[in-house]
Amino acid sequence: MSMATTMLVIKPLFSPLIHHQSSRTARLHHHTIPTPLRRVPTHLPTSLASAAAAAAPPSAAESLVDDFDPELPIEEALTPPSSWYTDPSFLDLELDRIFYRGWQAVGCTDQVKSPQAFFTGRLGSVEFVVCRDDNGKIHAFHNVCRHHASLLASGSGKKSCFVCPYHGWTYALNGALLRATRIKGIRNFDVKEFGLIPLKVATWGPFVLLNFEKDVSPNQEVESDIAAKEWTGSCVDILGNSCIDPSLTYLCRREYTLECNWKVFCDNYLDGGYHVPYAHKGLASGLKLDSYSTTVDQPTMPMILTDLE
Numbered sequence: 528m529s530m531a532t533t534m535l536v537i538k539p540l541f542s543p544l545i546h547h548q549s550s551r552t553a554r555l556h557h558h559t560i561p562t563p564l565r566r567v568p569t570h571l572p573t574s575l576a577s578a579a580a581a582a583a584p585p586s587a588a589e590s591l592v593d594d595f596d597p598e599l600p601i602e603e604a605l606t607p608p609s610s611w612y613t614d615p616s617f618l619d620l621e622l623d624r625i626f627y628r629g630w631q632a633v634g635c636t637d638q639v640k641s642p643q644a645f646f647t648g649r650l651g652s653v654e655f656v657v658c659r660d661d662n663g664k665i666h667a668f669h670n671v672c673r674h675h676a677s678l679l680a681s682g683s684g685k686k687s688c689f690v691c692p693y694h695g696w697t698y699a700l701n702g703a704l705l706r707a708t709r710i711k712g713i714r715n716f717d718v719k720e721f722g723l724i725p726l727k728v729a730t731w732g733p734f735v736l737l738n739f740e741k742d743v744s745p746n747q748e749v750e751s752d753i754a755a756k757e758w759t760g761s762c763v764d765i766l767g768n769s770c771i772d773p774s775l776t777y778l779c780r781r782e783y784t785l786e787c788n789w790k791v792f793c794d795n796y797l798d799g800g801y802h803v804p805y806a807h808k809g810l811a812s813g814l815k816l817d818s819y820s821t822t823v824d825q826p827t828m829p830m831i832l833t834d835l836e
């Protein structure tokens with residue numbers, strides 16, 4: 528199956544670290560006088576965690592990783608210990624080392640094909656909105672109002688600006704604060720300081736990519752090829768040449784919430800059909816399982832499952 532036909536976005540479930548007021552809750556409030564302004568941190572929790580981790584001894588989760596020997600030949604390897612799936616600190620570590628590092632695919636370029644198109648999403652605990660402005664430039668922001676941190680936009684569609692559902696602050700598609708409702712007489716209030724917090728965004732083929740790392744300047748344009756290389760590493764040529772079919776177009780997005788650790792789903796997908804004869808007998812009857820194989824693409828380390836019985 529081509530990469531362009533299906534894109535799987537794994538979103539680990541946990542409590543949000545950036546608190547936001549839900550739009551439903553926001554509608555229940557009737558304040559008409561703006562409460563004091565609150566500056567939203569421009570760095571993600573991971574930035575702080577990374578800085579602290581640089582000087583700290585290994586955490587319990589890091590020690591769990593240290594116990595794992597990645598050099599072990601595949602024939603001698605065991606599955607990761609259950610603590611990797613159940614220890615909350617391990618999930619925190621995964622967020623910091625995997626989901627908040629480097630580029631992550633969060634959507635398709637077709638979702639922001641025309642000016643004023645936008646889509647929202649959540650990666651880890653970070654709510655984001657991606658949009659295309661009237662000049663055709665794609666932007667990404669924390670989807671959090673700079674006033675009292677309400678969730679700003681929801682779903683997807685088209686908008687000429689983002690109006691906060693809580694007190695009506697209004698932002699342009701380039702993130703600039705256009706209107707702060709009934710803000711008068713507040714000293715040193717400069718709308719230029721209260722634009723949406725930008726996120727680094729790039730596109731490669733049909734993919735929209737975000738990067739949460741703190742040392743990436745959000746205003747700097749990212750070359751598509753550079754982002755692709757950073758995202759896919761040494762696979763960039765293989766994926767770019769044979770796995771993206773440009774004739775495929777985006778039709779719809781469906782989201783499923785799975786009540787399990789995110790790796791359980793990946794394990795299931797990556798077991799190469801090992802479970803199919805028993806868990807999906809109907810599917811198995813239509814497949815030639817005796818010729819189905821999974822191969823680790825390293826010349827010195829072939830792993831082929833041919834005998835499923």
Ligand code: FES
Nearest residue numbers: 672674675691694
């Ligand atoms: S939270 Fe008050 S305007 Fe958005």
